[in-house]
Amino acid sequence: MISSQDFQKLKYDTLKYFWGYNDFRDSQEEIIDSVINEKDTLVLLPTGAGKSLCYQLPALLKEGTCLVVSPLLALMKDQVNQLKFRGIEAEYLSSELDEYDAEDIYNRCKEGLTKLLYISPERLTNTQFLQNIEDIQLSFIAVDEAHCISEWGQDFRPSYQNIKGFRSNNPEIPCLALTATATPKVLDEIKNKLALRNPSVFQKSFKRNNIRIFTEEVSDKFQRVFDILKYNNDSGIVYVRTRKEAEQLSEFLKKIS
Numbered sequence: 129m130i131s132s133q134d135f136q137k138l139k140y141d142t143l144k145y146f147w148g149y150n151d152f153r154d155s156q157e158e159i160i161d162s163v164i165n166e167k168d169t170l171v172l173l174p175t176g177a178g179k180s181l182c183y184q185l186p187a188l189l190k191e192g193t194c195l196v197v198s199p200l201l202a203l204m205k206d207q208v209n210q211l212k213f214r215g216i217e218a219e220y221l222s223s224e225l226d227e228y229d230a231e232d233i234y235n236r237c238k239e240g241l242t243k244l245l246y247i248s249p250e251r252l253t254n255t256q257f258l259q260n261i262e263d264i265q266l267s268f269i270a271v272d273e274a275h276c277i278s279e280w281g282q283d284f285r286p287s288y289q290n291i292k293g294f295r296s297n298n299p300e301i302p303c304l305a306l307t308a309t310a311t312p313k314v315l316d317e318i319k320n321k322l323a324l325r326n327p328s329v330f331q332k333s334f335k336r337n338n339i340r341i342f343t344e345e346v347s348d349k350f351q352r353v354f355d356i357l358k359y360n361n362d363s364g365i366v367y368v369r370t371r372k373e374a375e376q377l378s379e380f381l382k383k384i385s
Contacts (some may be wrong), residue, residue: 142188146214153178155330160186163268163304168327170274170318171306177332179306180207183270187244188216192265193237196246198272199285204246211244220246221257234260249276249287252294266301269294271322274305278317283309292323350380357381 139160143149152160155171156178162169163186173179187194198204204220211218219233219242236242238260245264251257269291271277277288295303305318305327319327346352353366368374 139185139189142185146185146188146216147181152181155332156182159304159328159330162328162330163302164189166268166302168302168322168324169304170315170324170327170329171304172310172315172329172331173306173308174332175308177308179272179308182306183268183304184211184216184244187267187270190267192240192267193242194244194267194270195261196244196270196272197249197252197288197291198246199248199276199283199288201248203272204248208244208246216244217242218244218246221251222248230256234264237264240265249285249290252287252290266298268302268304271303271305273307274318274322275307275309275314277321278310278314280311280313280317289321292321295323350377353377354381354384 139157140150143152154177155173159169159171159182163183171179171182183194183196196204196207198207201220201222201224204222208218208220217236219236221230221233225233233242233245237245247257271288271291273283274288276283276285277291278284295301303322303324305322305324307314307318310318315329318324344352366377368377
């Protein structure tokens with residue numbers, strides 16, 4: 129049995145070894161501790177606050193494989209590639225994999241080698257998946273983009289309703305739900321439709337002290353953009369309404385600079 133002090137050291141050593149950080153961001157450590165203590169957990173953090181770490185790090189510290197439910201294949205591929213780049217065993221299942229590759233992934237999970245397995249919510253009703261998952265020790269379930277389960281959200285994904293049924297068949301496995309987009313009504317629906325049991329809820333303000341918004345009326349927008357760039361050495365993003373306007377602005381800046 130590892131002591132609390134040794135476990136804290138292991139947590140920070142893991143953060144440093146795989147991610148190169150010495151400290152956690154706001155709320156990350158408390159969320160990770162909640163997951164490690166096997167509590168159902170609901171997380172609402174703004175984009176860029178480090179939600180992925182909240183399930184990736186505890187997946188390394190807990191026995192078994194973390195099952196990550198994600199809505200987009202491109203997102204799954206990107207996450208898995210980043211994790212493998214860091215030396216972390218992670219895989220994803222998709223219809224583009226042939227039977228041999230899928231079987232190899234299942235076997236690596238059964239052997240306890242793969243720490244994170246990414247799937248779409250549709251796969252939770254796949255017969256082959258359900259048969260194989262019975263032989264895989266799951267550490268916990270992480271539901272990314274959890275607002276997709278809510279009919280009140282603009283990204284409603286009906287297949288997210290499959291998660292509750294899967295959880296009812298695996299009631300001993302804790303669940304972590306994460307989102308950057310949720311009203312109080314959506315949060316309540318996430319709790320209900322994921323059957324979260326007395327969840328620990330972590331919610332951070334979306335206020336960004338390093339962001340300022342202001343408006344001004346100008347007669348020549350292109351000239352104003354040039355004037356801003358002329359006296360600013362920092363990088364930035366200029367938004368325009370159309371591709372044509374972007375091309376025109378680009379040509380203008382090239383000629384005038």
